[in-house]
Amino acid sequence: MTVTEPASVPAASPAPPPPLAARTRSAGGSPVRDILAVTARPEVVNFAGGLPDPELFDAEGIAAAYRAVLAELPGRALQYATTEGEPELRAALAERTSARGVATEADDLLVTTGSQQALSLLATALLEPGDTVLVEDPCYLAALQSFRFAGARVVAVPGDERGPDPQALADLVVRERPKLFYTVPTFQNPTGRTMSAGRRAAVAEAAARHGLWIVEDDPYGELRFEGERVPWIASYEAARDRTVLLGSFSKVMAPGLRLGWLRAPAPLRRACAVAKQAADLHTPTVNQLAAARYLADRDLDAHVRRVARAYGERRDAMLAGLAEALPAGSRWTRPEGGMFLWVRLPASYDTSALLPEVVRHDVAYVPGAPFHAGEPDRSTMRLCFVTQRPDAIAEGLRRLGEGLRAAGGQAPRPRPVRATGPYSHQKCHDVRSRTCCSA
Template structure:
């Protein structure tokens, strides 16, 4: 009895120290978050005029047309709209993408197309398919920040290709390919993010030939190509001789319909596309069925080209308003380009200025932009900045420019 009572009152031994879980993968800590996203979070308060985000203008969304398209998707077959789908995508949406690509001069069938959850996923799938840790990837300098993140997460060695105000220099590209033996070249030839520049047709042809002669995959990202305000259309890089069997073309409905749909597409050679399908199966099985069917209904019932024309007209006015006021808003000696379309103007401040320092003063004046430094691989140009003109009216842009002038002092 005594022994039993003694055992019952014995103190409970302290728990063993908890062993922490294993560390994150190295790639998860080696790649930082997006400074652009962080800037956008700072500028969401009411009253801020933001030239920072590459966002479509929400007042231009065809909300009635898209609402009708979702109603049609449910009315036609709610069971299908709410069910699992094939990884490749809804056949009617793939056909619509193929028809639009063919109309722009690149013969395409539905079988050539994979529907993705935004074109960003298409880039992620191609990266997963082609890039192993230590592989070399070439990019324009500067380039799309999320592409740098994707390649960084894959463990790639990212090397910039020299560019001028028109984009990639083909001779420099050839020299780097011979020296570095890269796996792929990632580029945004039309209305590039962040610079707004467009690669001329002759240079596209030369890039395609370099890739064909020296053995190089090409990843052509084209989220902005439909947003041309002036000048002649330039054929896709994928349409040039030498690029046929080695180009992954990425497209998106975000800029011409609505980014909330998260719908993009990938056109690629058969073997590469099949590998990307397997990678997508591992990522998300398939893109949202209801969103795909709604988009397909929209493309069949609405006049998308008329809607795009409305968007272009609005963006042209806004671009012109931004360009007209930059001379007064930025310090004397600043330079900037005049993009023929897209969403961005690229500027460079005079010697002695730093765009990140200017941003701090600008935010205090309720105006914002994106410093150019994060878009660079290697040594950045701290004097550069990206200004988006799409999300404010001409009158609001004028107010923002006056605030920017006050911040630049």
Template sequence: MTVTEPAPPTAPVPPLAERARSVGGSPVRDILAVTARPEVINFAGGLPAPELFDREGIAAAFRDVLAETPARALQYSTTEGEPALRAALASRITAQGLPTAADDLLITTGSQQALSLLATALLEPGDTVLVEDPCYLAALQVFGLAGARVVAVPGDEDGVDPEALARAVRRERPKLLYLVPTFQNPTGRTMPARRREAIAAVAARQGVWIVEDDPYGELRYDGERVPWIASFPGAGDRSVLLGSFSKVMAPGLRLGWLRAPAVLRRACAVAKQAADLHTPTLNQLAAARYLGVLDAHVERVRAAYGARRDAMLTGLPGALPTGSRWSRPEGGMFLWARLPEAYDTVDLLPRVVEQNVAYVPGAPFYAGEPDRSTLRLCFVTQTPEEIAEGLRRLGRGLSG
């Protein structure tokens, strides 16, 4: 007879870090997982239209790089980024009104990584970060994981109010102010030049970093380009500018960049060394090659996205309840709507999804008290015909 020995007792494994336990996942990602069925017209994502990717142009850039410099393309690279890409990008930023040298830039694995590097370099647990209300959701996640205290600054349809900002800086003594001034996610609003100049003056006078995130700036359909905050007096030595190729080239390349004063940029480079050593060399070299034809591609994308924005604006009056209000963005990817106060867009979402259409409720975008009657709609991923049908379904879901 064989006697089986009892298994020795085991101790529990150590718990997750407090920051991992206290910060939840992205509600947007959760919604996308639920609505991944092909029959769903999904206004919830922030995804560029895949049929507009320049597959041939990007493939040609990769082929050329691999044919001409295979050893370099497949090798480790410098943490700061490939010199060819940094030089080409610096010239592009300079041409857009902000004098920039290649050494002013750090190439990142998407601009989301740039935010994480800044949090590592700047924030201690308990530090205060000021944000817009509502605010880009993934930024709230980054600051939460860093253990920061996030405080929303009041504003209006033009963005953060400079006087409210000045009061908040005096009261809260923050490390940084995080903004998406151009075609903001989630509202689609754009901060006027005069407002940007006033915010730069507050930062200069009271001592705070400004982090200006600009992933959508090249997607303008109406109006004139507004200068970056870093170009205004007093902001140059305390402004960080983040950019991305995800919305104008392809998000799968995971290419972003950070422009910052030397001391902060070097700290971010050290943080990046610990995170991933460097952004993939092959992707960087292919992007540097593709930059020569990027403007022509962006023009095609702008034309298509502008028509899709117009299709959504045309269909909204028949889709949303009487008394609703919504933004008319000059560019970007998102439109923000506020339903009458009695509507709760979190509670309504399951009923809307039953109609095979989806949006993102506005509540998760708020650092403070949420407005539960709000919602975000992405208008770039579907064709005008799909948008019209999706809005008909949305109307049925909201009225059912």
């Protein structure tokens, strides 16, 4: 059989490849990651990233755990594993969760590659394009990314320093018929606030009454400097069958381990496991076994207490210097733990527009606007106080004040004002006071 060659035709311009999925165009990137790329210079005092201080990592203990696992279980540590997670780690996590007030078995848990993956798995398992998700206002940025990437419609629940407003939440649940409500109730990112016990009970009741999943993210809860622990929403009877509790080693051990977990009712947990099989098969075996070995050989709670003490000192250093650095009329939160505090400048300030000038003074923050699912408050910013030591924090705040004055033409503050209460005002004086004026 003779094959006839096609006649030669003039060369045509190649057709473009098919477009990217619509969700990649609408979700956007992380403003925090973008800022970190710009401010990576070592001379910059960076209050932007949510980065634990590497000097406080128990590097020796973690290295010993890896050495032991690789010496004793090399074949297993370097092999594929089950999607749900290594039994030793899940058992240890179940014990820690039970000790903190929510009875948990190993089979109640799914180990994830950081708690960020848990959010992605939940979005895959729960959300259809067009579904509604309720979030706090403001809200953790990467959660907004995950939900938007899944095609969800994200609606903010207004609140105050005690957390989301219960009546506003109830009204939105009835009006919007959301699939889930996402919250970081303890030492929230970005505000540092802690949801009160009464608000937690109201969230649980609203979810039970109207049929709603609660995603309770708790990466910071163990980093408490003062005050009494508030029980998880997952511990409330009304919410037991509809709350997904997320945890992570990133803030208490080391983020490079990429180890998180979710505790969820069985049908949802199984759906997340199927989604995880499609995403990465399983979280790295060696990391899981090393973490389990660390928990068996070391006292993680004692390590966390040391870290929390150091972070508490750094929070105090930031609170002590804010009044001198910020323009008159500024307000800020006073967190009892965690990594962040939230600043609101006078309404005439736009922290996104001011950032380039401030960065020229070798200091950085995260503008508050991207943390809002709805109308942004452009006068806000998030400051992370844990990455630098107190002397670096003081220097960073001095530079921040210079940068704000240069960008906004503000005169220096006439006298220092110290932080108190959930929000701070010019009339407040005692940095350790638990009350705040109502100015």
